[in-house]
Amino acid sequence: MEPLDRELDEAELDLPSEPMLLNMGPSHPAMHGTVRIVLELSGETINKADVQIGYLHRGFEKMCERGTWSQVFPYVDRLNYVSPMLNNVGFALAVEKMLGVTVPERCQYYRVILGEMARICDHMICSGAMAMELGAFTPFLYLCRAREIFWEIFEEETGARLTHSFGRVGGMARPPTADFKAMVRVGLARVLALINDAEKLILKNRIFLDRLDGVGQISQEDALALGWTGVVLRATGVPYDVRRANPYMVYDRFEFDVPVGTRGDNYDRFMCRQEEIRQAGRIIEQALEQMPDEGPVNIDDPRIVLPPKEEVYTTIEATIQHFKIVMEGIKVPAGECYSYTEAGNGELGFYLVSDGSGTPYRVRIRPPCFATTQGLSQLITGLMIPDVVPTFGSLNMIGGECDH
Amino acid sequence: MSKKVLELLTAQFPGAVLETHSQFGDDTAVLDPAVWRDAALFLRNDPRTLMNMFVDLTAVDYLWRGDVPRFEVVCHLRSLERNHRVRIKARVGDEEGNGAEIDSIVPVWKGANWFERECYDLLGIVFKGHPDLRRILMYPEFEGHPLRKDYPANRIQPLIPFRDVPNTGKLPPFGPDEGMSFGRQSHDFARSGPGASIDGDEAVSNGKRAGALEERS
Numbered sequence: 378m379e380p381l382d383r384e385l386d387e388a389e390l391d392l393p394s395e396p397m398l399l400n401m402g403p404s405h406p407a408m409h410g411t412v413r414i415v416l417e418l419s420g421e422t423i424n425k426a427d428v429q430i431g432y433l434h435r436g437f438e439k440m441c442e443r444g445t446w447s448q449v450f451p452y453v454d455r456l457n458y459v460s461p462m463l464n465n466v467g468f469a470l471a472v473e474k475m476l477g478v479t480v481p482e483r484c485q486y487y488r489v490i491l492g493e494m495a496r497i498c499d500h501m502i503c504s505g506a507m508a509m510e511l512g513a514f515t516p517f518l519y520l521c522r523a524r525e526i527f528w529e530i531f532e533e534e535t536g537a538r539l540t541h542s543f544g545r546v547g548g549m550a551r552p553p554t555a556d557f558k559a560m561v562r563v564g565l566a567r568v569l570a571l572i573n574d575a576e577k578l579i580l581k582n583r584i585f586l587d588r589l590d591g592v593g594q595i596s597q598e599d600a601l602a603l604g605w606t607g608v609v610l611r612a613t614g615v616p617y618d619v620r621r622a623n624p625y626m627v628y629d630r631f632e633f634d635v636p637v638g639t640r641g642d643n644y645d646r647f648m649c650r651q652e653e654i655r656q657a658g659r660i661i662e663q664a665l666e667q668m669p670d671e672g673p674v675n676i677d678d679p680r681i682v683l684p685p686k687e688e689v690y691t692t693i694e695a696t697i698q699h700f701k702i703v704m705e706g707i708k709v710p711a712g713e714c715y716s717y718t719e720a721g722n723g724e725l726g727f728y729l730v731s732d733g734s735g736t737p738y739r740v741r742i743r744p745p746c747f748a749t750t751q752g753l754s755q756l757i758t759g760l761m762i763p764d765v766v767p768t769f770g771s772l773n774m775i776g777g778e779c780d781h
Numbered sequence: 782m783s784k785k786v787l788e789l790l791t792a793q794f795p796g797a798v799l800e801t802h803s804q805f806g807d808d809t810a811v812l813d814p815a816v817w818r819d820a821a822l823f824l825r826n827d828p829r830t831l832m833n834m835f836v837d838l839t840a841v842d843y844l845w846r847g848d849v850p851r852f853e854v855v856c857h858l859r860s861l862e863r864n865h866r867v868r869i870k871a872r873v874g875d876e877e878g879n880g881a882e883i884d885s886i887v888p889v890w891k892g893a894n895w896f897e898r899e900c901y902d903l904l905g906i907v908f909k910g911h912p913d914l915r916r917i918l919m920y921p922e923f924e925g926h927p928l929r930k931d932y933p934a935n936r937i938q939p940l941i942p943f944r945d946v947p948n949t950g951k952l953p954p955f956g957p958d959e960g961m962s963f964g965r966q967s968h969d970f971a972r973s974g975p976g977a978s979i980d981g982d983e984a985v986s987n988g989k990r991a992g993a994l995e996e997r998s
Contacts (some may be wrong), residue, residue, distance in 0.1 A: 434919070439928055602891050604836060615861065739841045748835075
């Protein structure tokens with residue numbers, strides 16, 4: 378499409394002027410309430426941008442270093458609050474890597490299905506919010522409706538809608554309900570139909586496309602050096618997906634494509650996200666086929682997994698075991714480990730240091746958004762103020778994760 | 782595969798690789814802080830390693846273990862082409878946390894910028910040659926470094942000091958003249974201010990309301 382507004386000749390009058398400083402955020406609706414950008418403007422062009430975060434800082438790492446290993450799960454939920462299940466699974470995998478245990482196959486499929494559902498929610502909300510910030514409100518409502526379908530399934534499974542805290546070291550909090558597979562099958566079809574509808578609403582809209590096409594470009598080398606991962610990196614053409622490059626759990630048994638872009642602009646990021654939703658749908662369908670209906674969900678190790686509730690109430694051994702795990706925590710072998718999974722935004726890494734006690738010595742999270750957001754000032758330098766909104770929206774900055 | 786990276790690193794910097802291990806399958810090299818940036822450059826540029834993906838940089842405070850040097854700066858790297866990962870560490874700082882200085886690796890990977898700022902903010906490690914070393918998560922007036930083990934987790938550091946009220950454990954609720962002015966103002970248009978010029982009826986009714994508020998309090 379030809380540009381409509383590139384031929385402005387501003388050089389006719391030479392008026393004395395100083396660069397103007399403009400604060401965008403943290404209360405700006407497009408800044409999600411947690412990011413402030415100090416813009417140095419020349420006219421409407423951005424000469425310099427200073428991106429400032431920290432308005433949501435909750436001291437995630439310090440708080441985690443006070444409790445036991447299992448008490449980290451609720452904190453992890455609140456990191457990426459649009460796909461909490463992926464964070465739950467990521468942290469459980471990190472501790473399991475240190476303990477040297479592998480959860481039963483049924484649990485792995487269960488985790489994959491719940492995780493991919495969370496990924497779809499994550500991508501839907503990002504695409505929808507981005508469209509809404511550009512003025513298209515209806516697709517956002519469609520996608521929220523779609524997310525509602527999945528969240529009802531989550532509610533049925535975990536008992537909580539947003540902060541499930543459902544992951545456990547060595548398994549999941551509860552086995553899947555009897556209707557789990559049927560619910561996901563029905564829900565997934567409805568969600569994919571809603572996504573198609575939402576896409577049709579905007580993808581032929583000239584205004585929407587003009588604001589994405591060619592805006593906020595970044596090169597492959599820059600994206601790699603900035604530490605970008607996930608969709609924003611794949612939009613530049615790098616086919617790096619942790620699920621493919623270093624398969625964890627049962628991801629090596631599924632057929633799925635890794636969608637990549639070519640130019641690394643907003644349009645590519647948007648389309649990669651849309652395509653990833655469909656690929657996640659494929660994974661869910663295959664996982665539903667392969668998932669065993671019977672079998673244990675938690676590993677059989679009384680030092681790690683809480684005993685069943687009825688035994689806790691009836692036998693003294695289970696009571697003691699329960700208290701040991703709750704009050705002292707799981708004893709994780711001393712040492713350090715870095716475990717990484719593919720979360721909604723990219724590589725979610727946990728660098729854990731254990732001193733052999735029930736309390737983590739150091740919990741370091743490597744939030745994918747943190748690396749992504751630091752590239753924002755580079756992306757928007759030279760653009761105009763209205764371009765900040767779609768560019769920032771396409772990065773999928775999640776405040777809880779960015780400020781940890 | 783990453784074992785080979787450790788061998789290459791040891792061969793390239795003889796004597797400066799203090800220790801290597803592979804706990805839980807993560808290949809790690811502990812480096813002399815003096816070669817920190819050179820080792821990073823080597824890992825990025827050498828065709829056999831090609832660590833072009835910057836993953837993570839953080840630090841750990843080993844105060845409780847009683848080690849000197851106290852801090853361990855930890856950096857995770859990955860190569861896109863070779864698909865291998867390596868962790869490099871360097872130990873800095875004395876028991877008081879002084880002299881915790883290390884070269885910045887922003888010239889090598891620009892993505893290290895915010896990670897180093899965060900590390901400086903939360904643990905107080907100074908990165909020499911960093912283009913813009915200032916706090917990132919805490920506000921500029923914040924004192925101390927909260928992720929250090931000698932910084933108590935329950936310490937409160939308000940930007941505006943708390944009111945001091947004797948003989949009470951609990952602060953009294955906000956008075957009508959405190960707090961957010963826009964939520965608590967009584968619109969006293971009748972007496973003064975810009976409202977004095979507006980329509981008479983409204984001014985009187987507002988004045989009555991303000992008067993009623995005063996009587997009640």
